[in-house]
Amino acid sequence: MALQAFSVLVTMIMAIAHRAYGSGRGSTGLVSGFIDPPIVGICSTSVIIHGYKCQEIDVKTQDGFILNMQRIPEGRAGGGDTKRQPVLIQHGVLVDGMTWLLNPPEQNLPLILADKGFDVWIANARGTRYSCRHTSLQPYEPGFWNWSWDELVVFDLPAVFDYVYSQTGQKAHYVGHSLGTLTALASFSEGLLVDKLKSAVLLSPIAYLGHMNSALDVAAAKAFVEITTLFGMAEFNPKGEPVANFLRALCGYPGVDCYDLLTSISGKNCCLNASTVDLFLKNEPQSTSTKNMVHLAQTVRDGVLAKYNYGNPDFNMMHYGEAKPPIYNLSNIPHDLPLFISYGGQDALSDVRDVELLLDSLKFHDVDKLTIQYIKDYAHADFIMGVTAKDIVYNQVVSFFNHQH
Numbered sequence: 001m002a003l004q005a006f007s008v009l010v011t012m013i014m015a016i017a018h019r020a021y022g023s024g025r026g027s028t029g030l031v032s033g034f035i036d037p038p039i040v041g042i043c044s045t046s047v048i049i050h051g052y053k054c055q056e057i058d059v060k061t062q063d064g065f066i067l068n069m070q071r072i073p074e075g076r077a078g079g080g081d082t083k084r085q086p087v088l089i090q091h092g093v094l095v096d097g098m099t100w101l102l103n104p105p106e107q108n109l110p111l112i113l114a115d116k117g118f119d120v121w122i123a124n125a126r127g128t129r130y131s132c133r134h135t136s137l138q139p140y141e142p143g144f145w146n147w148s149w150d151e152l153v154v155f156d157l158p159a160v161f162d163y164v165y166s167q168t169g170q171k172a173h174y175v176g177h178s179l180g181t182l183t184a185l186a187s188f189s190e191g192l193l194v195d196k197l198k199s200a201v202l203l204s205p206i207a208y209l210g211h212m213n214s215a216l217d218v219a220a221a222k223a224f225v226e227i228t229t230l231f232g233m234a235e236f237n238p239k240g241e242p243v244a245n246f247l248r249a250l251c252g253y254p255g256v257d258c259y260d261l262l263t264s265i266s267g268k269n270c271c272l273n274a275s276t277v278d279l280f281l282k283n284e285p286q287s288t289s290t291k292n293m294v295h296l297a298q299t300v301r302d303g304v305l306a307k308y309n310y311g312n313p314d315f316n317m318m319h320y321g322e323a324k325p326p327i328y329n330l331s332n333i334p335h336d337l338p339l340f341i342s343y344g345g346q347d348a349l350s351d352v353r354d355v356e357l358l359l360d361s362l363k364f365h366d367v368d369k370l371t372i373q374y375i376k377d378y379a380h381a382d383f384i385m386g387v388t389a390k391d392i393v394y395n396q397v398v399s400f401f402n403h404q405h
């Protein structure tokens with residue numbers, strides 16, 4: 001079960017990297033390790049060109065990472081001088097904030113929210129191209145990549161939430177996709193963020209990962225072992241040589257189809273636009289840390305949501321004062337926190353059975369604070385790039401936000 005599930009994560013990278021190779025682009029287009037703030041950033045490539053205002057912002061985490069954000073303060077029609085409700089949008093693993101903006105403006109979530117009167121903030125996790133900066137460490141140093149999603153919970157999310165709060169004086173709505181739901185749920189269960197949060201929308205939620213399914217189980221069984229020995233404490237750059245070689249080797253396994261990109265990654269997406277997928281391939285995937293990938297694999301393997309496992313009781317004792325890593329108990333999420341959860345029937349990463357486990361852990365949530373949407377035809381990427389997402393998902397998100405007072 002564990003390795004089977006982990007395969008999806010590896011497959012995700014494998015499929016994207018291989019496809020980028022096959023089509024002759026990608027491997028040279030992206031240099032990780034920006035030291036200076038980006039000059040040509042997400043605002044100029046993906047927002048301003050559509051006639052929206054957009055501001056590039058850098059936010060520092062307590063452990064020294066410099067995170068890039070975009071703020072879209074108003075819609076195309078203007079009107080930003082009136083007080084607007086902030087919404088913070090957080091992407092998933094191996095992509096960055098640009099994935100939200102790949103569809104045309106009428107179809108993508110940030111610009112729809114801006115046009116509906118929200119003050120929109122897009123976060124970019126540490127390690128992604130515009131957030132690959134630190135006050136003292138360089139990306140070529142192992143210490144730069146010494147973190148897992150625990151640090152996203154402890155440092156990244158608080159940094160961006162605090163910043164939005166300091167600028168707007170208002171609690172923010174949150175939208176997370178994939179890993180952006182896991183880190184949010186873990187945060188809320190620890191009582192973090194909730195004092196600066198109005199409500200949360202979780203698209204393709206992942207918390208429990210024991211049921212992920214994919215065609216590539218066999219290949220991945222080996223991958224789990226190799227991944228740590230190959231990359232150690234380092235950058236996991238899907239476009240770099242070591243990872244690409246590794247992935248190419250995996251693609252040689254019988255039955256592994258590296259060309260049917262998004263299907264093997266994320267399930268059978270019903271509703272993607274071919275031009276959008278092309279844009280996606282030009283811009284993603286992004287780096288993360290190997291430690292983060294290993295932590296995700298542990299989440300898959302152990303079927304519980306726990307902190308990073310250092311691999312033996314002594315090391316865990318040293319870090320946590322306990323032989324086993326402490327769990328994130330989702331039952332501790334405040335029962336009156338307004339939540340909107342949307343999940344798809346075709347999602348290979350956020351499997352329906354795992355979402356049911358998540359919903360079970362929320363069974364004591366106040367009934368009127370929990371909205372659940374199930375979309376039979378949707379897979380993982382439909383939630384960010386589907387051409388029907390506006391009608392099916394985003395309109396519900398807007399109306400959910402408008403109902404919170």
Ligand SMILES: *[C@@H]1O[C@H](CO)[C@@H](O)[C@H](O)[C@H]1NC(C)=O
Pocket residue numbers: 103104273274275276387
């Ligand atoms: C697909 O994306 C292209 C480029 O953004 C756009 O012109 C086209 O209208 C989109 N098609 C659909 C069906 O939304």
Ligand SMILES: *[C@@H]1O[C@H](CO)[C@@H](O)[C@H](O)[C@H]1NC(C)=O
Pocket residue numbers: 142143146233
């Ligand atoms: C990574 O961080 C831990 C503390 O969380 C520390 O014990 C370890 O030495 C660090 N390793 C590197 C390579 O920086």
Ligand SMILES: *[C@@H]1O[C@H](CO)[C@@H](O)[C@H](O)[C@H]1NC(C)=O
Pocket residue numbers: 327329330331332
């Ligand atoms: C999680 O918390 C709930 C209530 O606070 C408790 O009943 C349950 O035993 C906890 N679960 C674990 C695995 O510790």
